[in-house]
Amino acid sequence: MNVTMKNYMPAVNEHLEKDIELRELYAFDLNGYLVVEDAIDPDVLEALTRKVDEIEAEIGMTVSGIPSGDEKPNAKNYRRNNIIFEDPAFLAAAMSPKVLAKVANFIKYPKIKSTWLDFKAQGGGIGFHSNHTPYTPVDAYLCNNYQIHCNLVTVCYALCDIPLDGAALTVIPGSHKSNFPLPSDEEQKAFQIQVPMKKGSALIFTHDMNHGSFNELPYTRRTLFTSFSTGFSANTLGDDTLYDPLFEQAADNTWEKYFLRRPKGDRDTYPQPQHRITEEPGLGQLRK
Ligand SMILES: O=C(O)CCC(=O)C(=O)O
Structure with a gap:
């Protein structure tokens, strides 16, 4: 625990490091990402699959995109923000204890951000972005005194199997620590790898690592994204009160409530629960 933080911040739960292995810390620090298999509770995954089928049908998404209307061009990408409010299954997945336990080892005083x-x-994608240099405070990665301090961590949950060339996240491992700017687009290819995923797994990555994706295959990649920042960083997709309705619903002294708290400047004194994230009853599950 960083001594300076200890002087004015509430105690960090000393059990947090029991939920991560040295091998995982080594891999995340070395590469910038970690894959957690079977990250979503099976009942939650089933409910999510049904809900996502519904949304896919509602928006008319096909393997070649959403057909063009009178004014709209054919859309290969579709993103729905603040999905956590649309169905309890999204909240349950976002609260996966297997994922939160890792995130809490990568961010000090973490909270959900987006x-x-x-x-x-097919044909959809997102351009490559991020690299440790030039320095971007919002994304910044630092490891000091055996403690990882990410300012932004993103989690990609696979809601279908994601094969190579099927918009599997393409990353430059280690670019979250690069001290030089990226070389040309063509030269970057030599450093890129794709990370295929099994349905239900989660890819946790520091947003300081270079990443992007492109789907070359005749299928639709379905993913849920969550992101996390330190408690002193504002929300991106709403104001400080964004998660208040979910915060109110969550039981006191739970990690669920903690992750949903409001951002709070440089004195984030909201107390951390003192039990282990992986031991919180009902976390990441559908409410009965
Ligand atoms: O959709 C993707 O494949 C990547 C998302 C992404 O680049 C991001 O969250 O910054």
Whole structure:
């Protein structure tokens, strides 16, 4: 625990490090990402699949995109922000204890920042972005005194199997620590790898690592994204009160409530629960 923080911030739960192995810390620090298999509770995954099928049908998404209307061009990408409010299954997935336990080892005083549902049909993608240099405070990655301090961590949940070339996240491992700017687009290819995923797994990455994706296959990639920042960083998709309705619903002294708290300048004194994230009853599950 950083001594300076200890002087004025509430105690960090000393059990947090029990939920991560040295091998995982090494891999995340070395590469900038970590894959957690079976990250979503099976009942939640089933409910999510039904809900996402419904949304896909409602927006008319096909493997080649959303057909063009009179005014709209054919859309290969579809993103729905603040999806956590649309169904309890999205909240349950976003609160996966297997994921939160890792996130809490990568961010000090973490809180949820953004959530969105994402479809990428064949030809859909997102351009490559991020790198440690030039320095971007919002994304910045630092490891000091054996403690990882990410300012922004993103989690990509696979809601279908995501094969190579099917918009599997393409990353430059280690670019979250690069001290030089990226070389040309063509030269970057030599450093990129794709991370295929199984349905229900989660890819946790520091947003300081270079990443992007492109779907070359005749299928629609279905993913849920959540992101996390330190408690002193504002929300991106709403104001400080964004998560208040979910915060109110959450039981006191739970990690669920903690992750949903409001951002709070440089004195984030909201107390951390003192039990282990992986031992919180009902976390990441559908309410009975
Ligand atoms: O949709 C993707 O494949 C990547 C999302 C992304 O780049 C981001 O969250 O910054």
